[in-house]
Amino acid sequence: MTDRYLEFANSPFGRSLAGLLGLPAPPRLKRAQEGYxxxxxxxxxxxxxxxxxxxxxxxxxxxxxxxxxxxxxxxxxxxxxxxxxxxxxxxxxxxxxxxxxxxxxxxxxxxxxxxxxxxxxxxxxxxxxxxxxxxxxxxxxxxxxxxxxxxxxxxxxxxxxxxxxxxxxxxxxxxxxxxxxxxxxxxxxxxxxxxxxxxxxxxxxxxxxxxxxxxxxLAAPPPGAQPPPSWVKPLDGTVALVTGAARGIGAAIATVLAREGAQVVGIDRPEEEGALGQTLSAIGGRGLALDITAPEAPARIAEELTRLGGAGLVVHNAGITRDKMLKNMPPHFWDQVLDVNFGAILRINERLFAGGLKDGARMVCIASIGGIGGNAGQTNYATTKAALIGYVEALAPQFASRGGAINAVAPGFIETQMTAAMPAIPREVGRRLSSLGQGGLPLDIAEAVCFLGSPLAMAVNGRTLRVCGQNYFGA
Ligand SMILES: NC(=O)c1ccc[n+]([C@@H]2O[C@H](COP(=O)([O-])OP(=O)(O)OC[C@H]3O[C@@H](n4cnc5c(N)ncnc54)[C@H](O)[C@@H]3O)[C@@H](O)[C@H]2O)c1
CATH class of the missing domain: 3.40.50.720 (NAD(P)-binding Rossmann-like Domain)
Structure with missing residues (x-):
């Protein structure tokens, strides 16, 4: 979704009008065009x-x-x-x-x-x-x-x-x-x-x-860790799993990890098989149409990763919202969000800890600033995202003992289908009330995941990095 105001405020006419009226003028950010x-x-x-x-x-x-x-x-x-x-x-x-x-x-x-x-x-x-x-x-x-x-x-x-x-x-x-x-x-x-x-x-x-x-x-790196011999393509040869990879943030994560050399296995719901295939074929990866909450999902994922020699990076990105004030929230809204955003991750990891991860594997969970500051109407969602923040903190020693790390990224307002579905006023407020005065792009989250999922973050473990333009919500 495009931020029309950002485009307008950066046009010559828009810039002078915004200046004249004292309106915010969000800057055009310079983003990476290529890999490290x-x-x-x-x-x-x-x-x-x-x-x-x-x-x-x-x-x-x-x-x-x-x-x-x-x-x-x-x-x-x-x-x-x-x-x-x-x-x-x-x-x-x-x-x-x-x-x-x-x-x-x-x-x-x-x-x-x-x-x-x-x-x-x-x-x-x-x-x-x-x-x-x-x-x-x-x-x-x-x-x-x-x-x-x-x-x-x-x-x-x-x-x-x-x-x-x-x-x-x-x-x-x-x-x-x-x-x-x-x-x-x-x-x-x-x-x-x-x-x-x-x-x-x-x-x-x-x-x-x-x-x-x-x-x-920063955290102590795992014992015996060495900086990588090269910083170019830091994920070269790494098998990386990304859930929710058909669109939005997950598709961007898959694309950036492939840019840095990873062999990506992307998962998304069977309804999204077409989009998943498109995203993964564009980067030479493999798509697996699978609902992560399905009872057979953990075993199928472990099987696929084992066949490829084990994952060096797992990104738990798939997530949903079912927003309602708690007093109006039907039980299935609670259950669905808890199961997709948290329960499925626990079940998949339990299976992967028994086989499917390489030694030194890294993991990145996608949380949310809602899990830090809370949001009215998101008691279910914020519970799961806060749980993930605690989960990475608790599991950090276990990952370190195998030479790896587990971290989380907490996105702020990101321009995706999820935020496009928000009512117009909260959407505009969510974008502007941040230090950078705009929403982020899926690429911004993907870059942070790539950092935390690669040897660049050898000395980062158990942490949650907010990627939110310093959004005033979730503070
Ligand atoms: N967009 C934002 O502003 C924002 C902010 C904070 C956090 N997040 C988090 O980022 C992650 C990605 O969000 P997005 O905005 O790209 O959302 P999105 O709805 O655009 O994409 C989510 C993807 O996950 C897939 N998915 C959902 N349930 C699944 C299941 N059971 N099995 C397999 N795949 C499933 C969907 O099909 C979809 O392709 C989510 O965890 C979300 O909570 C997003």
Missing amino acids: AAQPLSGRAVLLGGSSRGELAGPLIQALTAMGAALQIAPEHAGLAPIKQAAAAAGVALKSEPGEEDRAAAAEAYVFDGSGFNGSGSLRELYDFFHPRIARIPRNGRVVLLSRAPAEAGDAVAFAVASGLRGFARSLGKELGKKGITVNLLEVPRAAQDFLEGPLRFFLTEHAAFVTGQVLA
């Missing part, structure tokens, strides 16, 4: 800053250099010494930030190492770095902040200060969204600091165009 590149930041400048006691400059410089970025430093800011020291140790050249008049050389991304803050006064360094530069961050620019995982911060004050960065990132995301700029915070435990490159490849590029205002706590 070896050096996605080649020819782009990244401005590096940090706190005076920053601990992550070394791994940051290594990751950004490997991504092809030209590194700039802000002169005379508090965090200059640790950055210069780390760059000298790595033999990496740093350039000074260009003057305001030199727009062509301006950085497209700002990365700030906020580890090491140790008191309320130290947070002034954050203000001092960003305050003079905010207006210079270009449209569709990227801001990534890093902090130590609060739990590793040492004492109560350091814990509180590290937590403070969450409020900063979320607020800055709200301030900068109208320019299509995203702001996200990575919380980095020591065990994950050599695995920063994968998350940075996602958050600093067009693959994460609709992810903003988010805090992602």
Whole structure:
């Protein structure tokens, strides 16, 4: 479904009319046109800053250099010494930030190492770095902040200060969204600091165009994990199962996983066999017309995956809504939603844990921001989506012990048949009340699934990533 207002507001006439009337002007987001590149930041400048006691400059410089970025430093800011020291140790050249008049050389991304803050006064360094530069961050620019995982911060004050960065990132995301700029915070435990490159490849590029205002706590990678030998086609040779793959978000997930090298098995209800066949044949995948709630579904899925040598990635995407206020909700609305969105996943996984998954397999469940903040009329749906968020958290150690991970994506308002069926006013409100002022596309969810389902997210486990343009609902 097209967002006609977004198109209008980005036309020359629409832009001036919206300006004249003070109407919102949602930015046109720059999304990835192709798969992960070896050096996605080649020819782009990244401005590096940090706190005076920053601990992550070394791994940051290594990751950004490997991504092809030209590194700039802000002169005379508090965090200059640790950055210069780390760059000298790595033999990496740093350039000074260009003057305001030199727009062509301006950085497209700002990365700030906020580890090491140790008191309320130290947070002034954050203000001092960003305050003079905010207006210079270009449209569709990227801001990534890093902090130590609060739990590793040492004492109560350091814990509180590290937590403070969450409020900063979320607020800055709200301030900068109208320019299509995203702001996200990575919380980095020591065990994950050599695995920063994968998350940075996602958050600093067009693959994460609709992810903003988010805090992602990295986790210890599985024992013996190594960064992949190549970041190009990170799913090369991986057998990936996607449920609900005929249309909407599921079709986009199947397509993006195939783009990154996966061999996709897509499942959808027998009524959708035609659309399923079309989606899967376009990407050289295989469709299986099957209702995931059918009693035979778990065994048939396990059989198919075993025949292909086992799945390296499973994406539980199929989901339905049957909205009614609880007082008016008939029991079959409750039962259907619970069974498709949650019960079927439990049954399929129970069977897959007995065979059908490869060692190191990753899993991604599609939740919803409704499962975080709740929605009137969606007690059934939000129960299932909140349950999935708990499920990935609870199962993370089990997946890690086999070298893999399980995570969830919580979409916000996404332009699909599901949201096209909403009444016009809530639909318009759902779109606009977010930092980016628009709904996302199925591609945005697919990109996040690909990130979490691939070695890029080696150090992400048990987490739920909201992909919602920082929607004010579900907060
Ligand atoms: N669209 C949004 O804004 C939004 C927001 C939050 C979460 N989500 C979640 O994203 C996922 C995909 O949603 P969508 O918007 O693409 O929905 P959609 O209705 O467009 O597509 C869902 C697909 O799942 C399939 N499906 C449903 N029940 C099935 C069953 N029993 N067995 C096999 N396949 C089945 C459908 O046939 C369909 O192809 C869902 O889990 C949904 O809850 C969507």
